[in-house]
Amino acid sequence: MTTQWSAEAAARVIAEHSGVRGPLLPVLHALQEEFGYVDPAAVPLVAKALNLSRADVHGVLTFYSDFRTTPPGRRRVGVCRGEACQSVGGRSLAEHATSSLGIPMGGTTPDGGVSLDQVFCLGLCSVAPAVLVDGRGVGRVDAATFDGLVSS
Ligand code: FES
Incomplete structure (x- = not known):
């Protein structure tokens, strides 16, 4: 909070x-x-x-890309761009995230619902690709899983 x-x-x-x-x-x-x-x-x-x-x-x-200069969305989503995630679909997951939300990395949806950031290694390399949703790490994320996480 x-x-x-x-x-x-x-x-x-x-x-x-x-x-x-x-x-x-x-x-x-x-x-x-x-x-x-x-x-x-x-x-x-x-x-x-x-x-x-x-x-x-x-x-x-x-x-530093770590710093936001605008308020984050109500839901904060980070897509891991670390090596382990990139090697098993993280790149296409990041592309899906930006296209499905219609915002770039670092952006927030116009309704303030979701902000999207890139993060680097969540310690979930063994279950890559991984995302961070409101501070909770989730592994083995594909496009469908991502959409479910963001809309839940
Ligand atoms: S590189 Fe993504 S969790 Fe480690």
């Missing part, structure tokens, strides 16, 4: 994580953990707290 984004809540999260060495990535991860994404409005707050330029913070935020 994530918190609704607000500047006040973001300031609290930033303060809690800004004391560590090399704080930028930990702070951004903490914001994403708290809100489900890093709202672009947090960039100046982070920059000020860490004495960095907004461009520096924005650059890191947009460099």
Whole structure:
């Protein structure tokens, strides 16, 4: 369960994580953990707290594909792009996921129902290809299984 984004809540999260060495990535991860994404409005707050330029913070935020800058969908689905999954149908599963949902990796359906991301090795290589649905790993996923998981 994530918190609704607000500047006040973001300031609290930033303060809690800004004391560590090399704080930028930990702070951004903490914001994403708290809100489900890093709202672009947090960039100046982070920059000020860490004495960095907004461009520096924005650059890191947009460099790493792990970070979302828009709210996630109600259902969060990740398709594993790790080697083991890729070797047994993960590539075509990812193509099916993007085409059946009509969104790219990193996107969210227009109704806010599902967000789709790529993930890298869920520790389910022996039952590849695998997906992550709302934090739960599922193995041996094919197109039909994927559609069932997303619509259930
Ligand atoms: S590579 Fe996909 S679960 Fe390990």
